[in-house]
Amino acid sequence: MLTSLAAGIALGLSLIVAIGAQNTYLLQQGLLRRYVAPIVAVCIASDVVLIACGVAGLGAVVADRPMLPALAKWGGVAVLTGYGLRAAWSATRAGTLEPAAVRGAAGPAAAVGTALALTWLNPHVYLDTVLLLGTAATRYGAYRWWFGAGAALSSLLWFTALGFGAGRLAGVLRRPGAWRLINGVIAVTILLLAVRLATMPLGR
Template sequence: MALQAASGVSRLSGWLAWSSVTSLTAALSGLASGLSLIVAIGAQNAFVLRQGVRREHVGAVVVICAASDVVLVAAGTAGLGTLVARSGTVLEVVRWVGAAVLVGYGVRSALRALPRRDPGALHPAGERPPSALGATVATTLALTWLNPHVYLDTVLLLGSVAAGHGTLRWAFAAGACVASWLWFSGLGYGARALVPVFARPAAWRVLDGVIAVVMVLVAVSLVAR
């Protein structure tokens, strides 16, 4: 009897160890997949970078971006990706509205990149009064939820990969969510290291010019699909 009990405990311990290893492997796969999709410079990342350099509502921006990814990854893992893929009308509407938002923000960035008579106006502390929290939140939500790439990459692609992990799909999803929190936190707060560089007005013009180009290119890629 004692031998049977010991054998049962041994099998249980082995199963738990195997389950832990496979769950960790799935989570690490999700982490790598998540990072590979969000690290590329895009409209959302460019905005987070600018807010980080300005030290303006960084916490709110990071939380919105990362929390939105968590919601989208969870939705894709739960199977929403299949429904979204079948609803071409929804993606079409989001595509054109998102393109309009990106062009609008790109124009604003381009105007900020133009030389001004008062160089000090482009300094991080004196470029203009800080944007209201509400306006920043609205812009962050628009750049996140009105970008079809978010649905294609996060809901459809990550959701499909997660489904391939079977019973471990939620471990994969957890890894992808951790990737989002790590990336946006690092980008938003790590951008502060660039503040000395942006003490020069020319650096701000270059950054805004790059952001304008990124926004417009992403918008063009949306409508040209």
């Protein structure tokens, strides 16, 4: 039991810590201290649902329906491209603690909606969480749900630390140009992810 739990935590962290659209958005909002709690809750809840689906065997069902990965792929490309271009536009504006892309505009509903879109319209989430974690869970037989619980725990720990820990860095980002640099890095990261997703074979 404990072995399965620890294995789930280890694999979950190895997949979730990598830089991606979801982590980048949460980091940005954490630095701004804007709606961190609901965004963290969305990220954790989404991961728990996806992990549960993977452990329950949904990955095999999705693999048998080629239209679903195709729809998810191009939907994800559209979402990532839009968010990346918004960050790039924000990087051209005057650097302040609140970048132009979010200053005085997005409320909690929009912030949560963006988090949901960057999570559920990103095919990499399904590849990692549903297919890879789900396949790995089968190795633990009757203890596969303990494995899934470990993976879910890794999401809880990571998203909580990233979202609320980022706010501690906000004070050092008040210098002019700091947010222009951050948004420039975010834009490059997200647009590269969009290109990678667009050129990724669906059979992978």
